[in-house]
Structure formats: C-alpha cells, structure tokens
Amino acid sequence: MNRMKKAIPQPLPKLATGIEGFDDLSRGGLPRNRTSLIIGGPGAGKTVFALQSLVNGIRRRQESGIFVAFEEASRQIIANGATFDWGLATLAKNKLFILDACLSPTAIQSGEFDLVGMLAMLKAKKQEIGAEWIVFDGIDVLLTLLRDPITEMQEIYRIRDWLADNALTAIITAKLDNGHTGDPHYGFMQFMADCVIRFERHLEHGVSTHRLGITKFRGSNFAAGEYPVSFGPSGIEVGATERTEITHAASTERISSGFERLDAMLGGGLFRGSSTLITGVPGTSKTTLAGKFAEAACQRGERTLFVSFDEGAEPIARNLSSVGIKLKPHIKSGLLRMYSARTETVSAEDHLLKIRALIREHQPRCMVIDPLTAIAKAGALGAARAVANRLIYMIKDEQVTVIITALNEGDDPQAESTDLQISSIADTWIHLSYVVRSGERNRALTIVKSRGTWHSNQVRELVLSATGLMLTDVYTAGGEVLMGTLRWEKEAEESARKTQRYAEFDHKRRELQFAEANTSAQIKALQMDLQRQRTALAMYSSDNNVRNVSSSDREKKLRKMRSADPATRVPGAEALHARHRIAPGPVKKGGNGAAK
Amino acid sequence: MSRSRKSDKASSAAITTIVSMRLYIAGSAPNSVQAIANLEAICRKHLKGIHKLEIVDILEHPLRAMADGVLVTPSLTKVLPLPVANVVGNLSDTSKVMLALGLKEKVE
Numbered sequence: 064m065n066r067m068k069k070a071i072p073q074p075l076p077k078l079a080t081g082i083e084g085f086d087d088l089s090r091g092g093l094p095r096n097r098t099s100l101i102i103g104g105p106g107a108g109k110t111v112f113a114l115q116s117l118v119n120g121i122r123r124r125q126e127s128g129i130f131v132a133f134e135e136a137s138r139q140i141i142a143n144g145a146t147f148d149w150g151l152a153t154l155a156k157n158k159l160f161i162l163d164a165c166l167s168p169t170a171i172q173s174g175e176f177d178l179v180g181m182l183a184m185l186k187a188k189k190q191e192i193g194a195e196w197i198v199f200d201g202i203d204v205l206l207t208l209l210r211d212p213i214t215e216m217q218e219i220y221r222i223r224d225w226l227a228d229n230a231l232t233a234i235i236t237a238k239l240d241n242g243h244t245g246d247p248h249y250g251f252m253q254f255m256a257d258c259v260i261r262f263e264r265h266l267e268h269g270v271s272t273h274r275l276g277i278t279k280f281r282g283s284n285f286a287a288g289e290y291p292v293s294f295g296p297s298g299i300e301v302g303a304t305e306r307t308e309i310t311h312a313a314s315t316e317r318i319s320s321g322f323e324r325l326d327a328m329l330g331g332g333l334f335r336g337s338s339t340l341i342t343g344v345p346g347t348s349k350t351t352l353a354g355k356f357a358e359a360a361c362q363r364g365e366r367t368l369f370v371s372f373d374e375g376a377e378p379i380a381r382n383l384s385s386v387g388i389k390l391k392p393h394i395k396s397g398l399l400r401m402y403s404a405r406t407e408t409v410s411a412e413d414h415l416l417k418i419r420a421l422i423r424e425h426q427p428r429c430m431v432i433d434p435l436t437a438i439a440k441a442g443a444l445g446a447a448r449a450v451a452n453r454l455i456y457m458i459k460d461e462q463v464t465v466i467i468t469a470l471n472e473g474d475d476p477q478a479e480s481t482d483l484q485i486s487s488i489a490d491t492w493i494h495l496s497y498v499v500r501s502g503e504r505n506r507a508l509t510i511v512k513s514r515g516t517w518h519s520n521q522v523r524e525l526v527l528s529a530t531g532l533m534l535t536d537v538y539t540a541g542g543e544v545l546m547g548t549l550r551w552e553k554e555a556e557e558s559a560r561k562t563q564r565y566a567e568f569d570h571k572r573r574e575l576q577f578a579e580a581n582t583s584a585q586i587k588a589l590q591m592d593l594q595r596q597r598t599a600l601a602m603y604s605s606d607n608n609v610r611n612v613s614s615s616d617r618e619k620k621l622r623k624m625r626s627a628d629p630a631t632r633v634p635g636a637e638a639l640h641a642r643h644r645i646a647p648g649p650v651k652k653g654g655n656g657a658a659k
Numbered sequence: 660m661s662r663s664r665k666s667d668k669a670s671s672a673a674i675t676t677i678v679s680m681r682l683y684i685a686g687s688a689p690n691s692v693q694a695i696a697n698l699e700a701i702c703r704k705h706l707k708g709i710h711k712l713e714i715v716d717i718l719e720h721p722l723r724a725m726a727d728g729v730l731v732t733p734s735l736t737k738v739l740p741l742p743v744a745n746v747v748g749n750l751s752d753t754s755k756v757m758l759a760l761g762l763k764e765k766v767e
Contacts, residue, residue, distance in 0.1 A: 174693070181729075
C-alpha cells in the first residue's frame with residue numbers, strides 16, 4: 064500500500080490495523096515502532112479502535128501486545144471486546160496481556176509520583192511475551208492524577224523515550240471533551256506522536272454518527288478529511304471512500320436481466336459484476352423488474368440476495384407472484400435470500416454494515432437492493448450519499464451483479480436523477496416513467512445509459528399482466544409516442560389495414576390467375592382450330608391435284624375419241640381447260656351443278 | 660533486591676500491633692529516593708520499634724510488583740494491620756501517610 068513517490072527510497076514501515084477502511088486511509092496502517100495518538104470524546108470508539116488493532120495483529124500476524132487500561136478494568140475490556148467476533152476471551156493469554164491500570168479509588172495520594180516503576184514492569188512483560196504492540200488506553204486518567212502540568216509533560220516525555228527505546232508500536236488514547244483545541248497538553252502529545260487520529264461523535268438528524276480523521280502522519284501520505292465510522296460485528300469499520308484506485312475486474316460475460324427484450328435493448332444483457340440503476344416514481348414497477356432479475360438469476364442456479372427496505376419479504380414475494388414471478392421456491396431452496404429492513408432511526412452506515420455482513424454470509428452472485436433511496440430516510444443526506452457510493456463500490460468489489468432501484472421523489476416524471484446521486488456510479492441506468500395521455504397512465508421504459516455496450520434508444524412500454532411482464536413497441540404517430548389504448552387502437556387499426564391489404568392482394572392474384580388461365584385456354588382452342596384448318600387445307604390441296612390430273616387425262620381421251628380437232632387447236636382446248644380451272648369448286652363437290 | 664529493615668527496639672514493643680508495610684520504588688528515581696527518606700522519618704517519629712518495612716525495587720522485581728498490583732512509583736502498601744491501605748507519591752504529605760497508616764499525629 065505504500066506508494067513510493069519520485070525517488071524516495073524508504074517508505075515508512077507500517078503495521079496494518081486490519082480495520083476495514085482505515086488501512087486504506089492511512090496507506091497501510093499505523094507507523095511501525097512509532098507512537099500513534101487517538102483523541103476523541105467519550106464513546107467515540109477510541110478503545111475499540113486500539114483493541115481491535117491489537118487483536119488483529121495477534122490474530123493475523125501472530126504478534127503479541129500489551130493493553131494498559133487506565134480507565135476500565137480488564138474484565139470490562141474483555142466483556143466489551145466479547146461483543147465483537149474477535150474471540151477475545153479465547154485469545155492466547157501469552158499473546159495478549161491486559162494490565163489493570165486503574166488506580167484504586169481508595170488509594171491516597173501523598174506527593175508526586177512517576178511512571179518509572181510502571182514502565183519497568185511493562186518492559187519486563189514485553190520481554191516475557193515478545194510484544195510488538197502496546198496500547199495506553201485512557202492516558203488522560205493517569206495524567207490528571209499528576210495534577211501538575213509540568214509533571215504531566217515530564218511523564219509524557221518519559222513514555223515517549225521509553226517507547227522509542229523499546230521499539231514498540233504504540234497506540235495512546237486520550238479523551239478530549241471540549242472541542243479540538245483542548246488544553247495545551249494534548250497539543251504537546253500531538254507533537255510527540257507520529258500519527259494522530261481524531262474520533263468524533265455527534266448527532267445528525269437524530270441519528271448518532273461517528274467520524275474519524277487523520278490529522279497528522281509524519282513521513283507519510285494519508286487521506287485527509289473526515290470519514291464515517293461504524294460499529295459492526297467485527298468491530299470498527301471506516302467508510303473509506305478514498306481508495307487509491309478502483310480495482311474492479313471487468314467481465315465481458317453477459318447475464319440476462321430476465322427479459323429477452325430488455326436484454327436485446329441492452330445489446331445482449333447485463334455485464335457480470337455490473338451495477339444497474341432503475342429509477343422511477345412510485346408504482347412504475349421497479350420492484351417487478353428487479354424481482355424478475357432475481358428470479359432469472361435463481362433459475363440459472365446463482366445465489367441471490369434481495370434486500371428490501373420498508374417492505375417485508377412475504378408481501379414482495381406475493382406481489383411478484385401476481386405477475387408471474389415466482390420467488391418462493393428459490394427462497395425455500397436457499398438460493399435466494401430475502402432481507403427486509405426498517406429504515407427509521409437506523410443510520411445509513413448500519414445498513415451498509417448489515418448488507419456487507421449479508422453478502423459475506425450468503426455469497427451471492429446477483430443482488431437486488433430495493434429501493435436504495437430508503438437509506439437516506441434517517442440521518443443526514445450527505446452521509447447517505449457517501450454510504451450509497453461505498454455500498455456500490457463494495458458490491459462491485461465482491462463481483463456481484465446488482466440491480467438497485469431508486470425512487471424519484473416528486474411529481475415530475477422527467478426528473479431522472481436521484482437524491483443519492485448514484486446515477487453516475489451505476490453502469491447501466493434504466494428509467495421507468497409514466498406517460499399520461501388521453502386519460503391513461505402507462506409505463507414507459509428507457510435506457511438512459513449503459514456503459515461499454517450498445518443499447519437501444521427506443522422507449523418501450525412496459526405491460527404487466529398475470530402471465531408476466533412484456534415490453535412492447537410504442538407507436539410514434541405525428542411525432543408523439545402512443546401507449547396504452549392509443550397504442551392498442553393504433554395496433555388494431557394497423558392490423559385491420561393489413562388484413563384488408565392482404566385480402567385485396569389475394570383477390571387481385573386470383574383475378575390474374577383466372578385471366579391467365581382464360582388466355583391460355585383460348586390459346587389452346589385457337590391452336591386446335593388452326594390445326595384443323597391446316598389439315599383441311601392440306602386435304603383440299605391434294606384433292607385438287609388429283610382432280611387436275613384426271614381432268615387433263617379425260618380431255619386427252621376425249622380428243623382421242625373425237626379425233627376431229629387437230630392437235631393444233633390448242634387455244635380452244637386451252638379455253639376449255641381454263642374454264643375448268645376457273646370454277647373448280649362445283650366440279651369438285653360434284654353432282655349439284657350449281658355453277659353450270 | 661529486597662531490603663528488610665527492622666526497628667532497633669522491636670523486641671521491647673509488645674504494647675501495640677506491629678505495622679507491616681511495603682514500599683515499591685523505582686531505583687534511584689528522585690520521587691523514590693524522596694519516598695524512602697520521608698517514610699523513614701515518619702517511622703522514626705511515630706512507629707519506633709513497632710514496624711516492619713519491606714522496600715521492593717521495581718527495576719529489579721518488575722513482575723513481582725506487577726503481580727502485587729503496583730502501578731506507579733513510589734507506592735506504599737500497608738499490609739498489616741488490616742485493612743490494607745495504599746498511598747501513592749513521594750510521601751511528602753505526612754498527614755495523609757499517617758491517615759493511611761492509621762496513626763495519630765503527635766503534637767510537637
């Protein structure tokens with residue numbers, strides 16, 4: 064985590080505290096073998112921070128440590144620590160030593176005292192258990208007994224020198240009641256510490272919030288600013304939004320949103336591990352879309368987490384089943400985990416923690432948060448925004464594909480942004496709105512953005528029915544989008560027109576077929592006629608030849624028989640012959656003699 | 660090093676109960692040196708012959724002192740007579756030490 068800058072070769076060695084978020088802020092933890100000072104009011108989390116760092120060092124790196132408790136008795140410390148999942152009571156005794164350093168209330172003070180003896184004892188203990196860490200918890204309690212500012216300063220010096228000699232990584236906590244400036248000794252203590260962390264607790268809109276800020280870190284880069292602190296089952300968690308880099312893996316795998324048509328509009332589905340934001344005013348079926356996604360995930364056999372706010376799991380499952388989304392079997396099989404949370408008086412931080420715990424417990428691949436905007440109900444909006452951001456980043460870190468719904472407040476359906484300003488973090492943003500026209504309210508779905516993928520720019524109408532959800536095309540007529548009955552009318556009209564066109568076409572086709580058949584029949588008849596005529600003609604021609612031959616033969620015979628005319632009387636014979644030729648018909652037909 | 664000092668006239672004193680004390684010091688730290696001097700003065704004056712004093716140097720017996728529940732130095736514990744009483748500091752406020760030891764200040 065230590066990022067080397069330019070040519071500085073030796074980064075400050077640090078020990079990770081193991082506290083979620085803090086090691087990011089401090090770029091690696093607390094300075095090793097140096098002193099860190101934690102200041103803050105009562106109940107701000109100083110002791111938990113110190114003890115948790117120590118416990119984490121013991122549990123994760125087998126380091127050992129000494130906890131010097133000036134304020135509380137050791138059994139109280141152990142009892143408080145037992146409320147977290149550290150297994151404090153069972154931690155090896157030779158790794159963690161808690162020194163009861165509360166001066167007995169019955170002790171009488173007579174004159175000045177010093178810490179020489181105590182430090183000698185601690186040194187012996189350090190050598191005995193090989194301690195790496197030491198915590199002085201509530202050093203202010205001890206210092207107030209010294210009464211004299213000069214003595215106080217002297218003892219602080221003594222502790223500083225002792226810590227330096229013994230090369231211990233030290234955490235000193237001190238109460239600071241009245242604001243930041245406090246009294247001069249704290250200023251002095253800040254000077255002697257290499258790292259100063261300030262804890263604060265205050266009420267914001269009736270919700271107690273804890274914050275933490277690093278005000279000094281000698282020789283190290285750190286995230287300046289205040290960060291929310293929350294107490295979860297594992298102790299303190301710091302809402303570090305200033306992670307040095309975003310390291311989410313980018314998957315190219317597409318998974319279904321539950322609707323084929325929506326997948327198509329998104330260019331093939333949602334990217335695995337992406338976050339999708341669904342915004343819309345109440346009743347635009349955000350939950351239904353999210354439910355469909357959850358159902359599809361379960362049907363793929365993926366573990367799914369459904370977080371809902373202000374609505375119980377049972378009613379959600381029932382309501383979704385009315386549009387054909389069956390979640391109950393998946394809840395029963397354990398694949399789907401439903402979690403419903405109340406939002407009043409619970410801070411956004413606590414929701415974040417709960418959701419994080421659920422993710423770690425259920426290990427989902429897909430997840431729904433419905434609606435995320437509910438976390439802003441209690442507490443300050445600024446905090447809720449930070450939590451929303453962190454939540455999304457956290458979910459992405461876990462590579463969970465998430466659908467988040469967000470409520471648009473107000474009546475303006477065109478206002479697509481949300482109070483939480485999460486639209487810029489989400490990868491895909493689907494907006495649902497009502498389009499009111501001709502006395503109807505219809506649901507319209509638009510994809511506002513979808514990172515890294517083609518997506519449709521079409522507005523679709525979302526239709527809910529008992530069989531499920533449908534995305535239907537909308538009609539645009541005269542530059543206006545038609546939905547609901549207007550769309551239905553338009554559809555019906557279109558369909559009637561289509562039927563009519565088809566009928567007309569069919570009719571025409573038949574007509575043409577008929578005409579074609581007719582013509583070919585005529586052609587056939589004519590061809591037959593032609594054939595007949597040709598035959599007749601052929602017949603006639605041959606008959607005439609026969610007749611010509613026979614008539615000239617007959618003439619020759621006749622002449623022969625007459626023998627009167629010489630063969631030179633050709634004209635007469637020719638004339639006769641010509642007459643026969645001129646009127647052949649009656650002769651050929653023979654017998655009736657009409658031409659004679 | 661543990662030093663036990665018994666009063667010179669311990670044998671002759673059967674009148675009162677013996678006051679048994681333990682003083683924890685840290686080597687030659689100024690407050691510790693001062694505490695020894697102050698306590699010895701009180702003993703000379705008020706507990707002649709009827710006290711037992713053990714001086715424990717924490718620098719040499721740190722773990723024992725820790726087990727005894729000592730925190731700061733110098734620190735005086737009255738072991739007997741009961742109840743046990745503790746005084747922290749260099750014992751410069753004599754009246755408070757006397758109070759803790761259950762003694763009445765003699766009028767000079």
